[in-house]
Amino acid sequence: MLFTWFMLTGLILLFAPHDFTGKFQLAFVHIFRWPLSIGGNVALTARTPPSVEGAKQRSEAQYRNYVENLKQTLDEQTRKLEKLSGLYNTFVWEGADFALADVIIKTIDGSRNEMTINCRKTDGLMKGQYVLGDESVIGTISEVFPQIAKADVKLVTDSTSWIPVEVAGIKTIMTGSGNNAAKIVALKKEVKVEEKVFALKNLKEGGFLDAPIIVGKVVRCERNTQMASVWDLTVAPVCDIKSLEDVAVIIINPPK
Amino acid sequence: MRWFRFAALILTVTILQKGVLARWDNKPDLLLIALVFSATYLNTSDAIISSFIIGFAADLVGSPIPMGPHMISFGVFGTLLAYLNRVIAIRRLPYQALAIFVMGILAGVLTHVLAGESLSRSMFAVVLVTSLYSGFVGPFLVAPSAWWIGIRTGRLRRR
Numbered sequence: 001m002l003f004t005w006f007m008l009t010g011l012i013l014l015f016a017p018h019d020f021t022g023k024f025q026l027a028f029v030h031i032f033r034w035p036l037s038i039g040g041n042v043a044l045t046a047r048t049p050p051s052v053e054g055a056k057q058r059s060e061a062q063y064r065n066y067v068e069n070l071k072q073t074l075d076e077q078t079r080k081l082e083k084l085s086g087l088y089n090t091f092v093w094e095g096a097d098f099a100l101a102d103v104i105i106k107t108i109d110g111s112r113n114e115m116t117i118n119c120r121k122t123d124g125l126m127k128g129q130y131v132l133g134d135e136s137v138i139g140t141i142s143e144v145f146p147q148i149a150k151a152d153v154k155l156v157t158d159s160t161s162w163i164p165v166e167v168a169g170i171k172t173i174m175t176g177s178g179n180n181a182a183k184i185v186a187l188k189k190e191v192k193v194e195e196k197v198f199a200l201k202n203l204k205e206g207g208f209l210d211a212p213i214i215v216g217k218v219v220r221c222e223r224n225t226q227m228a229s230v231w232d233l234t235v236a237p238v239c240d241i242k243s244l245e246d247v248a249v250i251i252i253n254p255p256k
Numbered sequence: 257m258r259w260f261r262f263a264a265l266i267l268t269v270t271i272l273q274k275g276v277l278a279r280w281d282n283k284p285d286l287l288l289i290a291l292v293f294s295a296t297y298l299n300t301s302d303a304i305i306s307s308f309i310i311g312f313a314a315d316l317v318g319s320p321i322p323m324g325p326h327m328i329s330f331g332v333f334g335t336l337l338a339y340l341n342r343v344i345a346i347r348r349l350p351y352q353a354l355a356i357f358v359m360g361i362l363a364g365v366l367t368h369v370l371a372g373e374s375l376s377r378s379m380f381a382v383v384l385v386t387s388l389y390s391g392f393v394g395p396f397l398v399a400p401s402a403w404w405i406g407i408r409t410g411r412l413r414r415r
Contacts (some may be wrong), residue, residue, distance in 0.1 A: 002301060006308035006331050013315065013371060014324025021323035028316040029274070036275040 002062065080246075087248055094225065096210065097251040098193060099125060099150070100134075103244055111159035111178035114152060115231055117247055122146040124251040129134070130199065132248045133239040137163075137199040137215040141249065153247070156199075157182050157237060163201040166212055167191055167233065174215070174235060182216060184233040191221050197235050209253035214238055258406050262306065264292060265404055266313055274317040282385050285360060286315045289394035290401070291330050292356045294336035296346045297398075297407050303341075307334025316369075325370035329363040349395040356394040358389025 013021055029036065080100050087098045101117035119125060122144060129141045131153045139155040142161065154161050161176035167184065168191045177183045184197070198212035220234035269286045277283040287310050294306035315323040332382030337359060340346075344357050364383035365375070373379060402408070 002304050003331070003335055006304065007328065010308065010311070010324055010327035010331060012324075013327060014322075015323070018322045022319075023320045025316055025321060032271055032274075035271050038275070 027110070031139040039051045055123055061224050074238055083246070083248070087135070097124065099249040099251055100246060101249060102246050104150070106241065106244070108155070108157070108241065109179055111176075113155040113161075113176060113178060113180065115155065115241075116149050117153055117249075119149055119151050119249065121153070125151055125249060129252075130213070130250045132213070132250060133241065133244045135213075136237070136239045137213050137239060138239050138241060138244070138247065151249075155237075155241065157241075163215070164198050165215060167218065167235075177234070178213075180237065180241065181219075182235040182237075184235060186224060186227065186230040187233060188230055190231050191218050191233055193218050193221060196238075209250065210252070261405050262294075265401060266306075266310060270313045270317055282389060283387040284393040285386050286390075286397075287330075288360050288363065288387075288390050289356060291322055291363075292337065292359055293351065293393065293401050295334045296341045296352070296355070297402060300338050300342065300382075303338035304331070305334050305389055306330075307331045307338070310334070321367065321371045325367040328370060329366035332364050332366070333359055340399050351397045352398060353391040357387045357391035360390050 026181065046206050049198055084098060084100060099119055099122075101119035104118050105116040107114050112147045117131075125141060125144045125146075127141050127144065130137050131139045131141060137156065139153045139158070139161065141151050142154040143152040145151060154164060156174065156176055157178065158176040161182070162173050165172060165174040165184070167187075168189060170187060170189060172184055172187060174182050174184050195218040195220065197213055197216045199209065199215040200212055201209040216235040216237045218233050219236045221231055224230045224232050269290050273286050277286070291307055291310045294310065296396050298306060308327055310329040311334070312323075314326035314330060315321075337346075337355065337364045346352055356400035357384075361383055364386065365380075368379055368383070369375070
Protein backbone atom coordinates (compact mmCIF):
# COMPACT_ATOMS: atom_id res chain seq x y z
CA MET A 1 0.00 0.00 0.00
CA LEU A 2 2.83 2.35 0.92
CA PHE A 3 4.50 1.61 -2.41
CA THR A 4 1.27 2.35 -4.31
CA TRP A 5 0.68 5.67 -2.62
CA PHE A 6 4.23 6.81 -3.14
CA MET A 7 4.19 5.68 -6.76
CA LEU A 8 1.01 7.65 -7.27
CA THR A 9 2.67 10.73 -5.79
CA GLY A 10 5.65 10.27 -8.07
CA LEU A 11 3.42 9.91 -11.13
CA ILE A 12 1.51 13.05 -10.19
CA LEU A 13 4.79 14.96 -9.94
CA LEU A 14 5.93 13.47 -13.23
CA PHE A 15 2.81 14.48 -15.18
CA ALA A 16 2.26 17.80 -13.42
CA PRO A 17 3.19 20.91 -15.42
CA HIS A 18 6.89 21.56 -15.25
CA ASP A 19 6.26 25.22 -14.47
CA PHE A 20 4.51 24.16 -11.29
CA THR A 21 6.96 21.47 -10.15
CA GLY A 22 9.93 23.70 -11.04
CA LYS A 23 8.83 26.01 -8.26
CA PHE A 24 9.66 23.29 -5.73
CA GLN A 25 13.21 23.13 -7.06
CA LEU A 26 13.55 26.91 -6.99
CA ALA A 27 12.11 27.04 -3.49
CA PHE A 28 14.69 24.51 -2.24
CA VAL A 29 17.55 26.47 -3.80
CA HIS A 30 16.17 29.71 -2.36
CA ILE A 31 15.67 28.36 1.15
CA PHE A 32 19.10 26.72 1.31
CA ARG A 33 21.01 29.26 -0.74
CA TRP A 34 23.45 30.04 2.05
CA PRO A 35 24.70 26.48 2.71
CA LEU A 36 24.71 25.83 -1.02
CA SER A 37 26.86 28.91 -1.64
CA ILE A 38 29.29 27.87 1.12
CA GLY A 39 29.66 24.50 -0.48
CA GLY A 40 30.28 26.13 -3.81
CA ASN A 41 33.03 28.39 -2.39
CA VAL A 42 34.76 25.40 -0.79
CA ALA A 43 34.71 23.58 -4.10
CA LEU A 44 36.15 26.57 -5.95
CA THR A 45 38.91 26.99 -3.39
CA ALA A 46 39.86 23.33 -3.39
CA ARG A 47 39.79 22.92 -7.11
CA THR A 48 42.82 23.90 -9.18
CA PRO A 49 41.76 26.26 -11.96
CA PRO A 50 42.78 24.53 -15.17
CA SER A 51 41.51 27.40 -17.26
CA VAL A 52 44.26 29.72 -15.98
CA GLU A 53 46.90 27.14 -16.85
CA GLY A 54 45.24 26.67 -20.19
CA ALA A 55 45.24 30.41 -20.82
CA LYS A 56 48.89 30.62 -19.80
CA GLN A 57 49.80 27.84 -22.20
CA ARG A 58 47.86 29.54 -24.90
CA SER A 59 49.65 32.85 -24.25
CA GLU A 60 52.99 31.08 -24.42
CA ALA A 61 52.02 29.50 -27.72
CA GLN A 62 51.00 32.91 -29.05
CA TYR A 63 54.29 34.47 -28.00
CA ARG A 64 56.25 31.61 -29.56
CA ASN A 65 54.36 32.04 -32.83
CA TYR A 66 54.91 35.81 -32.71
CA VAL A 67 58.64 35.32 -32.22
CA GLU A 68 58.79 32.82 -35.10
CA ASN A 69 56.92 35.25 -37.37
CA LEU A 70 59.32 38.05 -36.40
CA LYS A 71 62.32 35.84 -37.13
CA GLN A 72 60.93 34.94 -40.52
CA THR A 73 60.24 38.60 -41.35
CA LEU A 74 63.75 39.55 -40.22
CA ASP A 75 65.28 36.85 -42.42
CA GLU A 76 63.20 38.02 -45.35
CA GLN A 77 64.19 41.68 -44.88
CA THR A 78 67.85 40.73 -44.44
CA ARG A 79 67.75 38.78 -47.67
CA LYS A 80 66.18 41.70 -49.51
CA LEU A 81 68.71 44.11 -48.06
CA GLU A 82 71.55 41.90 -49.25
CA LYS A 83 69.98 41.69 -52.67
CA LEU A 84 69.59 45.43 -52.86
CA SER A 85 73.15 45.94 -51.66
CA GLY A 86 74.31 43.58 -54.36
CA LEU A 87 72.41 45.52 -56.97
CA TYR A 88 73.75 48.87 -55.83
CA ASN A 89 77.27 47.48 -55.80
CA THR A 90 76.93 45.90 -59.24
CA PHE A 91 75.20 48.72 -61.05
CA VAL A 92 76.91 51.88 -59.93
CA TRP A 93 74.66 54.30 -61.73
CA GLU A 94 73.99 57.82 -60.78
CA GLY A 95 70.36 58.62 -60.36
CA ALA A 96 69.33 54.95 -60.38
CA ASP A 97 67.14 53.20 -57.87
CA PHE A 98 65.86 49.68 -57.52
CA ALA A 99 62.44 48.53 -56.41
CA LEU A 100 62.34 44.98 -55.14
CA ALA A 101 59.19 43.00 -55.86
CA ASP A 102 57.90 39.50 -55.27
CA VAL A 103 56.70 37.42 -58.18
CA ILE A 104 53.07 36.49 -57.70
CA ILE A 105 51.96 34.96 -60.98
CA LYS A 106 54.00 33.66 -63.89
CA THR A 107 52.45 32.87 -67.23
CA ILE A 108 54.76 31.17 -69.71
CA ASP A 109 52.22 29.74 -72.04
CA GLY A 110 52.83 29.72 -75.78
CA SER A 111 53.10 33.23 -77.14
CA ARG A 112 52.06 34.86 -73.85
CA ASN A 113 54.98 35.19 -71.47
CA GLU A 114 54.33 37.57 -68.60
CA MET A 115 54.26 37.84 -64.84
CA THR A 116 52.62 39.87 -62.10
CA ILE A 117 54.77 41.31 -59.35
CA ASN A 118 53.94 42.67 -55.93
CA CYS A 119 55.82 45.89 -55.51
CA ARG A 120 55.55 47.71 -52.18
CA LYS A 121 57.13 50.82 -53.61
CA THR A 122 55.17 51.91 -56.68
CA ASP A 123 56.44 55.49 -56.68
CA GLY A 124 58.47 56.04 -59.82
CA LEU A 125 57.30 52.83 -61.50
CA MET A 126 56.24 53.31 -65.09
CA LYS A 127 55.69 51.38 -68.25
CA GLY A 128 58.76 50.32 -70.16
CA GLN A 129 61.11 50.14 -67.19
CA TYR A 130 63.42 47.18 -67.22
CA VAL A 131 62.93 44.36 -64.75
CA LEU A 132 65.92 42.39 -63.48
CA GLY A 133 65.97 38.79 -62.40
CA ASP A 134 69.20 37.18 -61.19
CA GLU A 135 70.96 40.37 -62.38
CA SER A 136 69.79 39.94 -65.94
CA VAL A 137 67.03 41.70 -67.86
CA ILE A 138 63.97 39.52 -68.00
CA GLY A 139 61.35 41.95 -69.21
CA THR A 140 59.74 45.36 -68.97
CA ILE A 141 56.88 46.85 -66.99
CA SER A 142 53.74 46.69 -69.11
CA GLU A 143 51.21 48.00 -66.59
CA VAL A 144 51.31 49.53 -63.10
CA PHE A 145 48.50 49.27 -60.53
CA PRO A 146 49.48 51.64 -57.71
CA GLN A 147 46.22 51.10 -55.79
CA ILE A 148 47.02 47.46 -55.17
CA ALA A 149 50.82 47.83 -55.31
CA LYS A 150 51.16 45.48 -58.25
CA ALA A 151 52.55 45.62 -61.74
CA ASP A 152 52.54 43.44 -64.83
CA VAL A 153 55.80 42.52 -66.48
CA LYS A 154 56.06 41.60 -70.13
CA LEU A 155 58.89 39.13 -70.43
CA VAL A 156 61.43 39.47 -73.22
CA THR A 157 60.17 36.14 -74.57
CA ASP A 158 56.61 37.42 -74.98
CA SER A 159 55.52 37.59 -78.61
CA THR A 160 54.70 41.31 -78.32
CA SER A 161 57.99 42.23 -76.66
CA TRP A 162 60.77 44.03 -78.52
CA ILE A 163 63.84 45.56 -76.98
CA PRO A 164 67.04 46.99 -78.41
CA VAL A 165 69.97 44.64 -77.81
CA GLU A 166 73.58 44.22 -78.73
CA VAL A 167 75.11 40.91 -79.80
CA ALA A 168 78.61 40.37 -81.09
CA GLY A 169 79.05 44.13 -81.38
CA ILE A 170 75.92 44.56 -83.49
CA LYS A 171 73.04 46.67 -82.26
CA THR A 172 69.69 45.29 -83.30
CA ILE A 173 66.19 44.53 -82.06
CA MET A 174 65.20 41.36 -80.23
CA THR A 175 61.58 40.22 -80.28
CA GLY A 176 59.91 37.53 -78.25
CA SER A 177 58.88 34.31 -79.95
CA GLY A 178 57.03 32.67 -77.05
CA ASN A 179 57.79 29.41 -75.31
CA ASN A 180 60.54 31.02 -73.23
CA ALA A 181 62.62 32.11 -76.21
CA ALA A 182 63.33 35.26 -78.22
CA LYS A 183 64.66 35.87 -81.70
CA ILE A 184 66.84 38.27 -83.61
CA VAL A 185 66.14 38.23 -87.32
CA ALA A 186 68.03 39.40 -90.38
CA LEU A 187 71.42 39.79 -88.76
CA LYS A 188 74.11 40.51 -91.31
CA LYS A 189 76.77 38.50 -89.50
CA GLU A 190 76.86 34.92 -88.29
CA VAL A 191 77.06 34.70 -84.54
CA LYS A 192 78.48 31.86 -82.52
CA VAL A 193 76.25 29.87 -80.20
CA GLU A 194 76.63 30.86 -76.53
CA GLU A 195 77.29 34.45 -77.57
CA LYS A 196 75.88 36.80 -74.93
CA VAL A 197 73.07 39.21 -75.77
CA PHE A 198 72.88 42.50 -73.90
CA ALA A 199 69.89 44.81 -73.48
CA LEU A 200 70.41 48.47 -74.32
CA LYS A 201 68.55 51.53 -73.17
CA ASN A 202 65.13 51.83 -74.74
CA LEU A 203 64.39 55.52 -74.79
CA LYS A 204 61.30 55.05 -76.90
CA GLU A 205 59.55 52.74 -74.38
CA GLY A 206 60.98 54.29 -71.22
CA GLY A 207 63.53 51.60 -70.47
CA PHE A 208 66.46 53.50 -69.16
CA LEU A 209 69.83 51.83 -68.76
CA ASP A 210 73.13 53.50 -68.10
CA ALA A 211 75.04 50.38 -69.13
CA PRO A 212 74.16 47.23 -71.09
CA ILE A 213 72.84 44.35 -69.03
CA ILE A 214 72.83 40.73 -70.14
CA VAL A 215 69.46 39.44 -71.26
CA GLY A 216 70.19 36.07 -72.86
CA LYS A 217 72.52 33.92 -74.93
CA VAL A 218 72.38 32.63 -78.45
CA VAL A 219 71.27 29.02 -78.64
CA ARG A 220 70.86 28.76 -82.42
CA CYS A 221 72.10 30.64 -85.45
CA GLU A 222 70.72 29.74 -88.87
CA ARG A 223 70.31 31.36 -92.24
CA ASN A 224 67.15 33.26 -92.90
CA THR A 225 64.72 31.20 -94.97
CA GLN A 226 63.88 34.08 -97.28
CA MET A 227 67.24 35.78 -97.52
CA ALA A 228 70.18 33.45 -97.30
CA SER A 229 72.63 36.30 -96.75
CA VAL A 230 71.31 37.13 -93.33
CA TRP A 231 71.06 35.15 -90.14
CA ASP A 232 68.32 34.45 -87.65
CA LEU A 233 69.25 33.95 -84.04
CA THR A 234 67.31 32.18 -81.30
CA VAL A 235 68.01 33.59 -77.87
CA ALA A 236 67.29 31.92 -74.55
CA PRO A 237 67.09 33.95 -71.32
CA VAL A 238 70.02 33.44 -68.94
CA CYS A 239 67.65 33.63 -65.99
CA ASP A 240 65.57 30.61 -64.99
CA ILE A 241 62.29 32.49 -64.94
CA LYS A 242 60.26 29.50 -63.81
CA SER A 243 62.09 29.36 -60.50
CA LEU A 244 62.24 33.12 -60.00
CA GLU A 245 60.69 34.36 -56.77
CA ASP A 246 61.63 38.03 -56.68
CA VAL A 247 62.75 40.68 -59.14
CA ALA A 248 64.10 44.23 -59.15
CA VAL A 249 62.77 47.11 -61.23
CA ILE A 250 65.33 49.68 -62.45
CA ILE A 251 64.05 53.18 -61.77
CA ILE A 252 66.27 55.77 -63.38
CA ASN A 253 65.94 59.28 -61.90
CA PRO A 254 63.42 58.24 -59.27
CA PRO A 255 61.10 60.86 -57.79
CA LYS A 256 62.45 62.49 -54.61
CA MET B 257 14.42 4.21 13.28
CA ARG B 258 15.37 7.75 14.17
CA TRP B 259 13.48 9.66 11.51
CA PHE B 260 14.64 13.08 12.56
CA ARG B 261 18.29 12.07 12.25
CA PHE B 262 17.52 10.33 8.99
CA ALA B 263 15.86 13.53 7.66
CA ALA B 264 18.88 15.59 8.76
CA LEU B 265 21.20 13.11 7.06
CA ILE B 266 19.22 13.22 3.80
CA LEU B 267 19.06 17.03 3.91
CA THR B 268 22.83 17.28 4.47
CA VAL B 269 23.51 14.85 1.65
CA THR B 270 21.16 16.78 -0.65
CA ILE B 271 22.87 20.08 0.11
CA LEU B 272 26.30 18.53 -0.44
CA GLN B 273 25.15 17.03 -3.74
CA LYS B 274 23.78 20.36 -4.98
CA GLY B 275 26.49 22.54 -3.46
CA VAL B 276 30.02 21.15 -3.25
CA LEU B 277 29.74 18.22 -5.61
CA ALA B 278 27.81 20.12 -8.28
CA ARG B 279 31.03 21.92 -9.27
CA TRP B 280 32.81 18.69 -10.15
CA ASP B 281 32.40 17.08 -13.55
CA ASN B 282 32.63 13.45 -12.42
CA LYS B 283 31.23 12.83 -8.97
CA PRO B 284 29.53 10.15 -6.87
CA ASP B 285 25.82 10.31 -6.23
CA LEU B 286 25.49 10.58 -2.46
CA LEU B 287 21.73 10.20 -2.65
CA LEU B 288 22.17 6.90 -4.49
CA ILE B 289 24.49 5.72 -1.73
CA ALA B 290 21.88 6.76 0.85
CA LEU B 291 19.26 4.83 -1.14
CA VAL B 292 21.25 1.60 -1.09
CA PHE B 293 22.10 2.10 2.56
CA SER B 294 18.46 2.54 3.55
CA ALA B 295 17.34 -0.39 1.40
CA THR B 296 19.89 -2.76 2.95
CA TYR B 297 19.85 -1.68 6.59
CA LEU B 298 16.27 -0.63 7.27
CA ASN B 299 13.20 -2.84 7.51
CA THR B 300 11.13 -3.19 4.36
CA SER B 301 8.47 -0.58 5.06
CA ASP B 302 11.03 1.95 6.28
CA ALA B 303 13.12 1.18 3.20
CA ILE B 304 10.17 1.89 0.87
CA ILE B 305 9.38 5.18 2.57
CA SER B 306 13.01 6.28 2.66
CA SER B 307 13.55 5.26 -0.99
CA PHE B 308 10.75 7.54 -2.17
CA ILE B 309 11.85 10.36 0.14
CA ILE B 310 15.43 10.12 -1.16
CA GLY B 311 14.00 10.11 -4.67
CA PHE B 312 12.01 13.25 -3.89
CA ALA B 313 15.17 14.88 -2.55
CA ALA B 314 16.98 13.90 -5.74
CA ASP B 315 14.15 15.52 -7.73
CA LEU B 316 14.55 18.76 -5.78
CA VAL B 317 18.18 19.04 -6.81
CA GLY B 318 17.88 17.26 -10.13
CA SER B 319 17.34 20.38 -12.23
CA PRO B 320 17.12 20.58 -15.27
CA ILE B 321 15.37 17.20 -15.03
CA PRO B 322 11.79 17.95 -13.87
CA MET B 323 10.36 16.46 -10.70
CA GLY B 324 9.03 12.91 -10.72
CA PRO B 325 11.57 10.66 -12.52
CA HIS B 326 13.99 10.41 -9.59
CA MET B 327 11.24 9.70 -7.11
CA ILE B 328 9.80 6.91 -9.24
CA SER B 329 13.11 5.29 -10.20
CA PHE B 330 14.61 5.50 -6.71
CA GLY B 331 11.36 4.26 -5.19
CA VAL B 332 11.02 1.32 -7.56
CA PHE B 333 14.59 0.07 -7.36
CA GLY B 334 14.92 0.89 -3.67
CA THR B 335 11.86 -1.26 -3.00
CA LEU B 336 13.23 -4.05 -5.17
CA LEU B 337 16.57 -3.95 -3.36
CA ALA B 338 14.86 -3.97 0.00
CA TYR B 339 12.99 -7.12 -0.97
CA LEU B 340 16.13 -8.65 -2.45
CA ASN B 341 18.00 -7.94 0.76
CA ARG B 342 15.54 -10.16 2.57
CA VAL B 343 16.83 -13.06 0.50
CA ILE B 344 20.47 -12.10 -0.07
CA ALA B 345 22.06 -10.09 2.71
CA ILE B 346 24.27 -7.35 1.30
CA ARG B 347 26.68 -6.67 4.12
CA ARG B 348 30.19 -7.04 2.82
CA LEU B 349 31.84 -4.02 1.27
CA PRO B 350 32.39 -5.53 -2.23
CA TYR B 351 28.73 -6.55 -2.43
CA GLN B 352 27.62 -3.14 -1.28
CA ALA B 353 29.83 -1.54 -3.90
CA LEU B 354 28.35 -3.83 -6.55
CA ALA B 355 24.82 -3.08 -5.38
CA ILE B 356 25.48 0.66 -5.55
CA PHE B 357 26.94 0.32 -9.03
CA VAL B 358 24.05 -1.73 -10.38
CA MET B 359 21.44 0.44 -8.72
CA GLY B 360 23.11 3.53 -10.12
CA ILE B 361 22.89 2.26 -13.66
CA LEU B 362 19.33 1.02 -13.38
CA ALA B 363 18.01 4.09 -11.59
CA GLY B 364 19.99 6.43 -13.84
CA VAL B 365 18.68 4.91 -17.06
CA LEU B 366 15.08 4.85 -15.81
CA THR B 367 15.35 8.46 -14.63
CA HIS B 368 16.51 9.67 -18.03
CA VAL B 369 13.87 7.58 -19.80
CA LEU B 370 11.08 8.99 -17.62
CA ALA B 371 12.48 12.49 -18.15
CA GLY B 372 11.96 12.00 -21.87
CA GLU B 373 15.62 12.08 -22.85
CA SER B 374 17.01 9.99 -25.67
CA LEU B 375 19.29 7.08 -24.80
CA SER B 376 22.55 8.50 -26.12
CA ARG B 377 26.15 7.42 -25.59
CA SER B 378 26.88 10.51 -23.58
CA MET B 379 23.98 9.78 -21.26
CA PHE B 380 25.18 6.22 -20.70
CA ALA B 381 28.69 7.51 -20.09
CA VAL B 382 27.51 9.93 -17.42
CA VAL B 383 25.41 7.28 -15.70
CA LEU B 384 28.26 4.78 -15.84
CA VAL B 385 30.86 7.17 -14.43
CA THR B 386 28.55 8.33 -11.65
CA SER B 387 27.75 4.74 -10.72
CA LEU B 388 31.44 3.83 -10.67
CA TYR B 389 32.37 6.72 -8.44
CA SER B 390 29.41 5.97 -6.15
CA GLY B 391 30.41 2.30 -5.96
CA PHE B 392 33.94 3.24 -4.89
CA VAL B 393 32.92 5.79 -2.29
CA GLY B 394 29.65 4.32 -1.01
CA PRO B 395 30.78 1.40 1.15
CA PHE B 396 32.98 3.71 3.22
CA LEU B 397 30.04 5.98 4.06
CA VAL B 398 27.82 3.17 5.35
CA ALA B 399 29.36 2.92 8.81
CA PRO B 400 29.19 6.63 9.72
CA SER B 401 25.65 6.85 8.32
CA ALA B 402 24.55 3.82 10.34
CA TRP B 403 26.13 5.28 13.45
CA TRP B 404 24.31 8.56 12.95
CA ILE B 405 20.94 6.95 12.49
CA GLY B 406 21.59 4.44 15.29
CA ILE B 407 21.69 1.24 13.28
CA ARG B 408 24.01 -1.51 14.29
CA THR B 409 25.87 -2.96 11.34
CA GLY B 410 28.05 -5.52 13.09
CA ARG B 411 25.75 -8.49 12.65
CA LEU B 412 22.73 -9.60 10.76
CA ARG B 413 19.50 -8.44 12.33
CA ARG B 414 16.18 -10.09 12.10
CA ARG B 415 13.71 -7.63 10.59
